[in-house]
Amino acid sequence: MAQITMIEAITMAHAWELEHDPSVVLLGEDIGINGGVFRATAGLQQRFGSERVQDTPLAEGMIAGMCVGMAAQGLKPVAEIQFMGFIYPAIDQIVNHMSRMRNRTRGRMSCPVVIRTPHGGGIRSPEHHSESVEALFAHIPGIRVVCPSTPARAYGLLLAAIRDPDPVLFLEPVRIYRYAKQEVANDGKALPLDVCFLLREGTDVTIVTWGAMTVETLKAATQLAAEGISAEVIDLATISPIDSEAILESVARTGRLVIVHEAARNCGVGAEIAAIVAEQGLYDLQAPIQRVTGYDTVMPYFKLEHDYLPSVARIVDAVHATFVD
Amino acid sequence: MKAVAEFKIHYVQMLDPSGQPVADLPAFAHSRDELVKMYRMMVLARTFDTKAVNLQRTGKLGTYPSCLGHEATHVGAGAALRPEDSFAPVYREIGTQYWRGVRMVETLTYWGGDERGNDFSGPKHDFPWSVPIASQTLHAAGAAMAFKIRREPRCALAYVGDGGTSEGAFYEAINLAGARKLPVVFLVVNNRWAISVPIEQQTACATLAQKAIAAGIPGVQVDGNDIIAVRDTLEQALARGRRGEGPTVVEALTYRLSDHTTADDATRYRQEAEVKAAWKIEPLIRTRAFMAATIGWTDADEQLLKTECAQQVEAAVQEFLAMPKQSSDSMFDYVFANQPVRLTVQKALARRYSGKGSH
Numbered sequence: 001m002a003q004i005t006m007i008e009a010i011t012m013a014h015a016w017e018l019e020h021d022p023s024v025v026l027l028g029e030d031i032g033i034n035g036g037v038f039r040a041t042a043g044l045q046q047r048f049g050s051e052r053v054q055d056t057p058l059a060e061g062m063i064a065g066m067c068v069g070m071a072a073q074g075l076k077p078v079a080e081i082q083f084m085g086f087i088y089p090a091i092d093q094i095v096n097h098m099s100r101m102r103n104r105t106r107g108r109m110s111c112p113v114v115i116r117t118p119h120g121g122g123i124r125s126p127e128h129h130s131e132s133v134e135a136l137f138a139h140i141p142g143i144r145v146v147c148p149s150t151p152a153r154a155y156g157l158l159l160a161a162i163r164d165p166d167p168v169l170f171l172e173p174v175r176i177y178r179y180a181k182q183e184v185a186n187d188g189k190a191l192p193l194d195v196c197f198l199l200r201e202g203t204d205v206t207i208v209t210w211g212a213m214t215v216e217t218l219k220a221a222t223q224l225a226a227e228g229i230s231a232e233v234i235d236l237a238t239i240s241p242i243d244s245e246a247i248l249e250s251v252a253r254t255g256r257l258v259i260v261h262e263a264a265r266n267c268g269v270g271a272e273i274a275a276i277v278a279e280q281g282l283y284d285l286q287a288p289i290q291r292v293t294g295y296d297t298v299m300p301y302f303k304l305e306h307d308y309l310p311s312v313a314r315i316v317d318a319v320h321a322t323f324v325d
Numbered sequence: 326m327k328a329v330a331e332f333k334i335h336y337v338q339m340l341d342p343s344g345q346p347v348a349d350l351p352a353f354a355h356s357r358d359e360l361v362k363m364y365r366m367m368v369l370a371r372t373f374d375t376k377a378v379n380l381q382r383t384g385k386l387g388t389y390p391s392c393l394g395h396e397a398t399h400v401g402a403g404a405a406l407r408p409e410d411s412f413a414p415v416y417r418e419i420g421t422q423y424w425r426g427v428r429m430v431e432t433l434t435y436w437g438g439d440e441r442g443n444d445f446s447g448p449k450h451d452f453p454w455s456v457p458i459a460s461q462t463l464h465a466a467g468a469a470m471a472f473k474i475r476r477e478p479r480c481a482l483a484y485v486g487d488g489g490t491s492e493g494a495f496y497e498a499i500n501l502a503g504a505r506k507l508p509v510v511f512l513v514v515n516n517r518w519a520i521s522v523p524i525e526q527q528t529a530c531a532t533l534a535q536k537a538i539a540a541g542i543p544g545v546q547v548d549g550n551d552i553i554a555v556r557d558t559l560e561q562a563l564a565r566g567r568r569g570e571g572p573t574v575v576e577a578l579t580y581r582l583s584d585h586t587t588a589d590d591a592t593r594y595r596q597e598a599e600v601k602a603a604w605k606i607e608p609l610i611r612t613r614a615f616m617a618a619t620i621g622w623t624d625a626d627e628q629l630l631k632t633e634c635a636q637q638v639e640a641a642v643q644e645f646l647a648m649p650k651q652s653s654d655s656m657f658d659y660v661f662a663n664q665p666v667r668l669t670v671q672k673a674l675a676r677r678y679s680g681k682g683s684h
Contacts, residue, residue, distance in 0.1 A: 025474065051473075051474050052474075056501070057497070057500055057501050057504055059493075059497040059500075059501075061463070061493060061494060061497060062463055062466075062494070062497035062498065062500075062501055064463075065460060065462075065463025065464060065466070065467065065494060065497070065498070066463055066466055066467040066470060066501070067467065068463065068464050068467055069413075069452075069463060069464035069465060069466060069467020069468040069469075069470070069471070069481075070467040070468070070470055070471045071467075072450075072452065072464065072467070072468065073411065073450060073467070073468045073471035073472070074471060075470075075471045075474070077467075089493075092457060092460060092494075093460060093463065096457045096460060097455075097457070097460060097464070101453075102659050102660070102661070102662065103440065103659040103660055104440055104443050104453055105440070105443045105444050105453050105659075106440050106441055106443065106444040106655075106659055107444070107659050107662075108443065108444045108445075108449055108453075109449075109452070109453070110662065141660050142660050142661065144661075164662075164663070165662040165663070166661050166662055166663070194663075194665055194666075241665035241666075241667050241668075242667070244666070244667065245666070
């Protein structure tokens with residue numbers, strides 16, 4: 001079994017599904033001969049042809065609208081939006097049609113679409129290339145929002161997303177596209193959606209995070225362990241719908257909750273998680289919930305991006321804050 | 326300076342407003358059965374439309390967008406489409422839907438505030454109503470892409486209004502369709518008014534058909550009150566698509582004789598004289614005159630048809646009024662195929678309070 005990066009795992013999942021499901025069609029800007037700007041589709045057009053792996057004209061709203069029409073006629077489109085900062089023209093189609101076609105036709109038509117897009121900052125990209133606006137989409141009924149944190153998870157969750165009968169926004173954390181290699185079996189096995197993954201067991205505090213922030217969070221957990229604090233780290237993985245049960249169960253054991261995300265704090269997904277625990281697990285808490293998030297500012301240009309992104313030190317401090325009487 | 330490209334937009338009319346042929350007519354225009362079938366559908370659409378407006382006025386229907394004056398375009402398109410084609414409507418095109426097997430009770434269901442109206446008896450591959458303007462043009466392009474990839478000889482048809490051609494989605498759809506040579510027809514129904522904004526304020530274009538030129542595809546303008554011209558033009562455009570020769574923009578010139586919807590009052594923004602003039606060129610008069618002259622359509626035929634249509638509409642209304650409403654569960658049951666726990670919990674909550682009002 002080969003050691004591969006997350007981006008290679010994503011390519012591998014695409015190839016598996018193209019090979020095994022003739023209704024799968026990839027579309028996006030520069031995904032053909034160029035293999036996508038991050039190479040997520042490298043070599044796939046050469047292998048599967050220019051109808052199964054299509055370069056599109058440059059219009060994100062069009063890509064999403066096409067996906068609705070293609071999916072309604074029995075295809076399974078997997079679209080790439082080149083950067084999350086360019087997804088906004090597609091929101092009309094995603095919100096008004098893709099995510100509600102099943103509902104508004106009482107199941108007569110549906111949209112088994114995957115929209116993949118790079119997520120987050122930390123790679124010295126230009127303006128508009130480092131967005132993490134998952135909360136905008138988590139608010140929308142009828143679409144799942146998924147974010148993997150490792151190569152194996154990217155492979156299994158992307159397969160699950162493509163096979164799901166409903167639309168999935170698949171957020172790919174750019175900062176860890178090539179961060180670490182991992183053995184990933186190319187066996188076509190999907191991972192479950194709608195559930196969290198336990199990254200590290202612990203007894204003193206639950207830290208919930210997703211995507212690239214799992215890296216800093218696990219580092220923080222290691223530091224905390226050295227000072228005798230046992231942190232449980234949960235990878236949310238499916239950002240919407242949230243796996244409330246897993247989080248509540250963990251908090252019931254640890255009595256403390258810290259939520260870490262890169263996106264802005266105001267109405268971020270962390271707020272929903274905090275509200276769920278406040279509503280259903282308040283009496284399990286021994287301390288106020290802490291959030292470690294991006295600031296409520298515009299994502300800064302890259303010279304300051306590491307001042308914006310939650311750091312290991314901020315996470316450690318937030319955990320310490322839950323131990324102050 | 327030399328011209329590097331030149332373009333012309335042609336106008337198609339076959340029956341003038343008095344019903345006189347002004348061009349060689351296609352074969353279907355010589356068939357009594359075809360003429361009666363088309364005319365019957367136009368009369369049915371208008372009869373239904375009048376009734377639906379009245380139902381709204383008496384509180385039995387929500388806001389309803391009338392199709393008054395559009396019958397030739399809508400029915401002509403229905404007649405031109407094949408069952409295996411797919412069409413993406415805006416929200417007025419009942420004449421097309423009924424031709425394709427949608428039932429009147431389903432229109433009432435939808436405008437009566439019930440999603441089941443979109444789960445209609447017409448072809449299951451036809452799109453539901455699309456309220457966000459022009460967004461459906463991309464769905465038709467997507468459907469066309471699916472047909473093309475699967476090598477199916479089918480064509481998609483998207484309606485869009487004159488106002489809709491100002492939307493980015495329309496330009497994106499025609500551009501893509503041209504670039505990928507998709508089997509799709511964009512039927513621009515130019516009824517002169519986008520709610521209160523007249524076409525002159527919508528665009529500086531002399532025609533909307535010419536927008537096709539920017540997409541590198543054929544564009545043609547047709548008299549949208551002339552069902553013979555509409556059907557013939559669309560049959561050719563659809564056949565072209567099915568043969569793999571690419572998309573077409575067809576602009577149908579018609580007039581919205583009604584308010585935009587029952588929530589609108591067109592007297593606020595347009596002159597009575599303009600509406601009066603439009604009534605003189607509306608589609609039913611000329612079709613009836615043509616049928617009287619060519620197939621001997623009589624006043625008795627007309628009276629019988631109107632009675633039959635009124636009975637059909639009344640039966641649909643009774644079926645609609647007798648329909649039990651959906652349970653609150655239905656809000657939750659179609660959000661996802663695999664229902665998340667969260668929704669199951671909320672479904673139970675909604676059930677507990679369902680039907681008890683908001684007080």
